[in-house]
Amino acid sequence: MDLDQMKRSVFCSNRIRTIVMKEEIVCTVPQCTCDSPVVLNHVLELFALLYSFFDNTNLLDVETLRWTNSEQAEQVHAQVQESWNQHLPSDQELYQEKAWTALMEETKQFVQELVDSSDSKQVLLFRLFSLLQIMDRHLVLLRDRLMIQVESWETFPFSTIYGDVLPKRHSVLLEALKLQKLYKHAIDPNYLLLCNRIHSFHVAQSYYSYYEVEHRFQRLTHFDVNSILDLSIGFLPGKWEVQSDYKLETDESPGDDDLLPFSFSRAMRPAEYNDRVKQQFEALLEKVPDVMILPELFTPPDLRETLIASFNEKKKQMRGSSYSGTVLFLTGSFHEAIEGKLYNRAKVIAASGKLLADVRKMNRFILYSKRGFEGELAPFREIHGVERNAYDERKIMLFDTAWGRIAFFICIDFLIDPIAHILVDRCVDIIFVMAMTPNPAGGKFIRRMQELAERNGAAVIVCNHFGKKEADRSKEEVEARIVVSLPGYRDVFLRADEWGVYSIRDVLTELQRMQDEWDTRRKAQGGQGSVDTS
Numbered sequence: 020m021d022l023d024q025m026k027r028s029v030f031c032s033n034r035i036r037t038i039v040m041k042e043e044i045v046c047t048v049p050q051c052t053c054d055s056p057v058v059l060n061h062v063l064e065l066f067a068l069l070y071s072f073f074d075n076t077n078l079l080d081v082e083t084l085r086w087t088n089s090e091q092a093e094q095v096h097a098q099v100q101e102s103w104n105q106h107l108p109s110d111q112e113l114y115q116e117k118a119w120t121a122l123m124e125e126t127k128q129f130v131q132e133l134v135d136s137s138d139s140k141q142v143l144l145f146r147l148f149s150l151l152q153i154m155d156r157h158l159v160l161l162r163d164r165l166m167i168q169v170e171s172w173e174t175f176p177f178s179t180i181y182g183d184v185l186p187k188r189h190s191v192l193l194e195a196l197k198l199q200k201l202y203k204h205a206i207d208p209n210y211l212l213l214c215n216r217i218h219s220f221h222v223a224q225s226y227y228s229y230y231e232v233e234h235r236f237q238r239l240t241h242f243d244v245n246s247i248l249d250l251s252i253g254f255l256p257g258k259w260e261v262q263s264d265y266k267l268e269t270d271e272s273p274g275d276d277d278l279l280p281f282s283f284s285r286a287m288r289p290a291e292y293n294d295r296v297k298q299q300f301e302a303l304l305e306k307v308p309d310v311m312i313l314p315e316l317f318t319p320p321d322l323r324e325t326l327i328a329s330f331n332e333k334k335k336q337m338r339g340s341s342y343s344g345t346v347l348f349l350t351g352s353f354h355e356a357i358e359g360k361l362y363n364r365a366k367v368i369a370a371s372g373k374l375l376a377d378v379r380k381m382n383r384f385i386l387y388s389k390r391g392f393e394g395e396l397a398p399f400r401e402i403h404g405v406e407r408n409a410y411d412e413r414k415i416m417l418f419d420t421a422w423g424r425i426a427f428f429i430c431i432d433f434l435i436d437p438i439a440h441i442l443v444d445r446c447v448d449i450i451f452v453m454a455m456t457p458n459p460a461g462g463k464f465i466r467r468m469q470e471l472a473e474r475n476g477a478a479v480i481v482c483n484h485f486g487k488k489e490a491d492r493s494k495e496e497v498e499a500r501i502v503v504s505l506p507g508y509r510d511v512f513l514r515a516d517e518w519g520v521y522s523i524r525d526v527l528t529e530l531q532r533m534q535d536e537w538d539t540r541r542k543a544q545g546g547q548g549s550v551d552t553s
Contacts, residue, residue, distance in 0.1 A: 022137075022139075022140065022143075024044065024052070024053055025037065025039060025042065025044065025140065025143065026134050026135060026137060026143065027052075027053035027054065027056075028044045028046075028053045029068075029072065029134050029143075029147070030053075030056040030057055030068075030131075030134075031046060031051065031053035031054075031055065031056065031057065032055045032056060032057040032058075032180070033046040033047045033048045033051050033053070033055060034046055034053070034057075035047060036075055037072065037077075038075065038076055038077060038080075039077055039080065039140045039143060039144050040077075040080045040140055040141075040144070041076075042140070057180065059122050059127065060121065060122055061120055061121060061122055061177075062114045062120045062121075062122050062126075062154075062158070062161075063120065063177050063179065063184045063220065064122065064179050065122055065126070065130065065154070066151075066154055066155075066158065066184065066219075066220060066222075067179040067180075067181040067182065067184050067222045068179075068181060069147060069150060069151040069154065070151065070181065070213065070217070070220075070221070070222040071181035071182065071222060072147060072151075073147070073148060073151060073213055074213045074222065077144065077148075078148075078211060078213055078216075079211055080144060081144050081145070081148045082211070084141055084144065084145070085145075088141070091141075091145065092145050095142065095145040095146055095149055096145070096149040096152070096153075099133065099146055099149040099150055099153060100149070100153055102129065102133070103129070103150070103153050103154075103157075106125050106126065106129045112160075114154075114157060114158060114161060115157065115158070115160040115161045115164070116161070116164065117161070117164065117165060117168070120161070130150065133146050133147075133150065134146070134147070151217075154219075155217050155218055155219045155220075156218070156219070157219075158219035158220060159218055159219045161219070162186045162187065162219045162220060165186065166186060172235075172236035172419070175234060176223070176225075176234055178225060179222070181222055182222040182223055182224055182225050183222065183223045183224070183225045184220050184221075184222055185220060185221055185222075185223055185234065185445070185446070186219075186220055186419070187214070187217055187218055187219055187220055187221050187446065188419060188423050188424045188446060188448060189423070190422075190423035190424075190448040190449075190476060191242055191243065191244055191247050191421070191422060191423065192247050192250075192422060192423060192448065192449065192478055192523070193205070193423070193448065193476045193478075193506060193507075194244045195244040195245070195247045195248055195523075196505055196506060196507050196508075197507070198244065199507075199527060200531070201507075201508060201527070201530060201531060201534055202507040202508070203507050203508070203509070204507065205472050205473065205476045205506035205507035206472075206473060206474065206475070206476050206506075210473060210474045212443070212474065214443075214444075214446055221446055223444045223445050223446075224444055227437065227440075227441060228437070229413060229437060230381070230413050230414070230415055230437065230438065230441060231413060231414045231415070232414075232415045232417060232441060232445065233414060233415070233416050233417070234417050234418075234419060234445075235416065235417070235418050235419070236418070236419050236420075237369065237375065237418040237419070237420050237425075238420070238421070239346050239347070239420045239421050239422055240309060240346050240421070241421045242421065242422060247422070247523065248522065248523045248524040248527065249522050249523070249524060250309050250310075250422070250522060250523050251306075251308040251309050251310070251520050251521065251522040252308055252309065252310045252311075252312060252480060252503075252520070252521060252522075253303045253306060253308030253310065253311040253312070253345070253518075253519075253520045254312055254482045254500070254501045254514075254516070254518060254519055254520070254521070255296075255299055255300060255303055255311070255312075255313050255314075255351075255482070255517075255518040256313075256314050256317075256482050256483055256484060256485065256500035256501060256516070256517065256518070257296065257299070257314070257317060257484065257500075257517055257518070258485070258488045258489075258500075258517045259292075259317075259484070259486075259487075259488070260394075260486070260487050260488055261395065261396060261486045261487065262392065262393050262394035262395050262396040262397075262487075263287065263393075263394045263395070264286060264287050264288075264292065265283050265284075265285070265286060265287055265316075265395060266283070266284045266285050266286070266287050266395065267281050267282070267283060267284065267395040267396075268281065268282050268283075268284045268407075269281040269398050269404070270407075273402060274405070276405070277402070277403070278385065278402075278403050278404060278405035279398060279399065279402050279403070279404045279405065280404070280405055280406075280407040281386065281398075281399075281404045281405070281406065281407060282354040282361055282406065282407040282408070283316050283353060283354045284354070285319055286319060286322075287395075289319075292322075293321075293322050293325070296317075296318075296322060296326075297322075297325065297326070297329070299517065299518045300326050300329060301329065302518070303518055303520065304329065304330065304333050304345070306520045307337075307344050307345060308345055308520045309345060309346055309347070310345065310346070310347045310348075310349070310451070310480075311330075311345050311347070311348045311349065312349040312351075312451055312453065312480065312482040313326075313349060313350055313351025313453065313482060314351050314352075314453050314454055314455060314482045314483055314484035314500075315351065315352045315363070315365075315380075315429050315430045315453045315454050315455040315483075315484055316351075316352060316353055316354070316363070316455050316484055317351040317352070317353065317453075317455075317484050318350050318351035318352065318353050318365070319353045320353060320355050320364075323350045323351070323353065323365075323366065326350060327348070327350065327366070327368055327372075330345070330348050330368060330372070331368075331372040333345075334370065334371075334372055344370070345370065346369070346370040347367060347368075347369065347370075347375070348367070348368040349365060349366075349367050349378075349427060349451055349453060349482070350365050350366045350367070350368065351365055351453055351482070351484075352364055352365035352378070352380065352429050352453055353365075354407075354408065360409040360411070361407055361408055361409055362379045362380070362408055362409055362412065363379065363380035363406065363408045363429055364377070364378070364379050364380075365378045365379075365427075365429060365453055366378065367427055375418070376416045376418075376427055378416075378427050378428070378429060378453075379409075379412040379414075379429075380406075380408055380429040380430065380431070380432055381410070381412065381413045381432050381435075381438075382410075382431050382432050382435055383405055383406040383407075383408055383410075383431070384405075384406050384430065384431045385403055385404070385405055385406075386399055386403060386404035386405070386406070387399075387403050388400060388401055388402055388403050388404075415438070415441060417445055417447060422448070422449060423447075423448030423449050424445065424446060424447045424448045424449070425447070425448070425449045425450075425451070426442060426447045426449075426450050426451070427450075427451050427452075427453075428450065428451070428452050428453070429452075429453050429454075430452065430453065430454040430455055430456060433450065433452045433454075433464075433467060433479075434463050434464065434467055439467060439470065439471065442471060442475065442477065443471070443474050443475050446475060447471075447475065447477055448475070448476070448477055448478065449477065449478050449480070450471070450477055450478070450479045450480070451480050451481075452479065452480070452481045452482075453482055454481050454482065454483040454484065455483065455484035455485075455486060456483060456486075457485065457486060458497070458499070459481050459483040459499050459502045460497055460499040460502050460511050460513050461497065464481070464502075465504075465511065467479075468504035468511065469504075472504065472505075472506035472507070473506075475506075476506045476507075477506060478503070478504065478505050478506060479502075479503070479504040480502075480503050480504075481501070481502040481503070481504075482500070482501065483499060483500050483501070483502060484500075485498060485499070485500050485515075490515075497513065498515040499513045499514075499515065500514060500515050500516060500517075501513065501514035501515075501516060501519065501521070503521070503526045505523075505526065505527075505530070508530050510530055510533050510534070512526040512529050512530060
């Protein structure tokens, strides 16, 4: 392929991708000659262009070429850095202040000449990647200044033809974990993601086939790398039996998929149920955790509103004190009819008492049949059930906070592959899950936690409705009602408590105990461990 067309494709307004070393150009227009250059008016548009150019196998080719041609790569990088510095005005903080983000003609000419004068595919790749790295470092100050200005959050996501530009959030939790003794490098280098090599901004897809994504900025208690370990989470998973403590509604016959639809309608004994939950909730409130989380299919709408009122009353009592108290309250979910549709719905309440997020489950779970089912689960002795909830609300809310980028989910949504892709694509740091599952610390849950830790450095916090009052010891069933997965740690934190408050420091202490126990057993067996190269 003509090298000149390869270079023109960098700025082609129709470009989908250009894979330089394979001489592959794909454009939206058939047989495109790449003679229609894109119009770039903002520095983030140029950054997005470069980012999109390497958010594919071009990145892998650059990595490989740098290993085999390190001297040339270093020389090219130094030359591009020098040229970049020379073209910038010396008396302005160009591209580092919100007022100085319009792309100068001098910058456009500089980049154009950089591309035009490349005499080989390899040099073209090295130059463009070096420019991306140099711009990334230069734009860190712009990102930091925009983070301080709340009004600047209206700028993001910054829409470009290459995707949504977002600030690369600093995860104070991940930085704190890196300082701990047990921490192992969380992000697997085999996940060759460009976002893990970038520090200022990253570019996410602007559209997902089945989900809408919205970003918001939310003020939360400030933590640094030392104090974040004292972040405390109050869990109230309860100890209730699905088959006897809840009233289920089921269809008379299975649907076309041979699954019997069902939903939770209410607690079997509402007064007793509500009183017990309220007592535990009030006790949890007195502990004043930073976050309170209840599980899935646990909080009928009337009880939910009562708990929200109690939460707001507690906040009023603390008003004026030096400690702000709980800043996030995840109410737990329940099936609820809204405008003729049934949703599995939860709310997230901010410290102000206002609704922060209306979380609706976007996918249904299957209740697998079991011959031993009794009571309300008896209809499912011979036939599988499927949760009855509407599919039409499919918005994922992401919140940029001082702790990192946060997401909230109800159970199976956390396991869905397209949603996991969004969490990685949007660089989410902390994920709260309200669940009802017999195995939140194993199977699909643990695999998803490990994957997000390895790809994103994400922490996952689960409050789980175990569905029965105790585990079946004859089957070595793990009674996991509270689960915390931290990036960089092999084990997960588990508790079977009906309710309780745990800080990140508590979690780390338990993980250290588990590691010490493992080391003791290994020494007793005379083993030194092995190296896993799989």
